[in-house]
């Protein structure tokens with residue numbers, strides 16, 4: 001609660017400062033140098049959007065974004081958010097098991113309660129089931145009770161279905177604050193973000209999803225995909241891209257990492 005008030009106050013103060021700057025500087029700069037002003041504005045916005053899409057936001061010591069380095073081999077870890085989806089998750093699990101791969105699924109509590117059979121299957125297949133949130137809300141904007149409910153209700157749902165306590169947590173949209181991290185940590189979970197996003201939430205072309213992962217792929221990446229989506233939307237492109245990505249990563253000398261690399 002304390003942190004929420006501080007964060008909200010800082011947010012308000014920054015809005016006021018931006019407003020003052022905008023009203024005093026914008027007319028001056030915009031009327032004199034309209035094109036450079038607009039270009040700088042666009043570049044700043046796009047840079048932030050680029051970093052956010054791929055890396056998530058915020059900083060903190062208790063967050064894992066990359067695998068631990070290992071000089072002897074290049075490796076990767078697959079993670080999937082927003083499921084379980086009755087339509088797409090079983091297909092993704094099938095692809096993974098065909099390739100003898102394990103992944104972390106960061107599930108939405110509400111969906112997990114609706115599809116306990118898929119959660120059970122994930123568990124049987126050796127997949128790791130982590131907490132995403134109960135209803136995919138932006139957690140830093142909630143009060144303490146709301147954050148607790150989102151995280152703990154999901155952990156309870158997973159525990160009830162599998163008999164195991166979740167060990168990993170990923171906040172929706174990668175948005176968090178200290179309170180979110182503390183509550184997840186207090187419930188025995190490590191917060192895991194990602195180092196490379198497939199951006200499959202946006203792409204409808206499997207080739208582009210493949211490019212987002214394969215091009216510039218580094219040695220210790222935690223890869224972000226989505227198995228869940230809004231009703232009526234499709235994860236078909238992810239399902240199509242995944243086998244290609246797995247095969248190409250293997251051909252490029254990358255091997256799948258165990259969870260010991262995020263401990």
Ligand SMILES: [Zn+2]
Nearest residue numbers: 081082172173
């Ligand atoms: Zn999500």
